[in-house]
Amino acid sequence: KAGVTQTPRYLIKTRGQQVTLSCSPISGHRSVSWYQQTPGQGLQFLFEYFSETQRNKGNFPGRFSGRQFSNSRSEMNVSTLELGDSALYLCASSFSGLSSDKNIQYFGAGTRLSVL
Amino acid sequence: QQQVKQSPQSLIVQKGGISIINCAYENTAFDYFPWYQQFPGKGPALLIAIRPDVSEKKEGRFTISFNKSAKQFSLHIMDSQPGDSATYFCAASPVETSGSRLTFGEGTQLTVNP
Numbered sequence: 001k002a003g004v005t006q007t008p009r010y011l012i013k014t015r016g017q018q019v020t021l022s023c024s025p026i027s028g029h030r031s032v033s034w035y036q037q038t039p040g041q042g043l044q045f046l047f048e049y050f051s052e053t054q055r056n057k058g059n060f061p062g063r064f065s066g067r068q069f070s071n072s073r074s075e076m077n078v079s080t081l082e083l084g085d086s087a088l089y090l091c092a093s094s095f096s097g098l099s100s101d102k103n104i105q106y107f108g109a110g111t112r113l114s115v116l
Numbered sequence: 117q118q119q120v121k122q123s124p125q126s127l128i129v130q131k132g133g134i135s136i137i138n139c140a141y142e143n144t145a146f147d148y149f150p151w152y153q154q155f156p157g158k159g160p161a162l163l164i165a166i167r168p169d170v171s172e173k174k175e176g177r178f179t180i181s182f183n184k185s186a187k188q189f190s191l192h193i194m195d196s197q198p199g200d201s202a203t204y205f206c207a208a209s210p211v212e213t214s215g216s217r218l219t220f221g222e223g224t225q226l227t228v229n230p
Binding site: 031033043044048050055056058094104105107109110 | 152157158159160161162205207216217218219220221222223
């Protein structure tokens with residue numbers, strides 16, 4: 001069974017640009033969550049999508065947005081990039097998204113975004 | 117409060133020793149407490165998880181101890197091996213009906229010397 005696939009693995013952008021990251025969940029998983037990982041702030045929850053609907057949202061500005069397609073694939077978009085957006089962006093998928101031993105969240109390897 | 121506090125920030129143990137990482141939380145709505153292991157260049161991977169209705173859970177060399185009244189939980193790695201060298205994150209999540217939203221601790225960089 002293929003794992004969670006994130007593309008691209010690395011991205012370099014300049015301030016003011018926008019970027020779109022992609023996440024393909026494990027087959028059969030309907031929940032996709034996004035996290036930002038930085039040395040200073042650690043792992044922070046961005047948002048979660050389930051059946052094409054945003055179900056949970058973290059405390060990030062509106063420049064961060066996402067969507068989910070009917071095949072459960074998800075994209076995350078960051079507009080008007082700032083230097084502080086440099087981070088590893090992780091995607092996690094699970095069957096239902098509900099936290100329990102029966103519904104493990106599997107993480108992808110992430111997309112490393114550098115904003116210059 | 118949504119924070120989860122984790123300590124220590126870094127830990128060095130000898131092969132065969134016991135590694136102990138501690139976490140504390142404030143939000144009583146948290147109902148699920150997983151531990152994740154992350155190797156460089158990889159995403160976090162679930163190690164073991166616990167619910168508040170049990171005080172301890174063991175899987176192989178990994179044990180979670182949970183103290184509901186103190187709102188603390190810890191990970192014990194017995195017989196630590198060099199291959200255990202990684203970053204460990206504790207996390208917490210609200211009850212099942214709230215969907216997926218993990219709040220992570222700051223992480224502990226574990227180094228196991230041979």
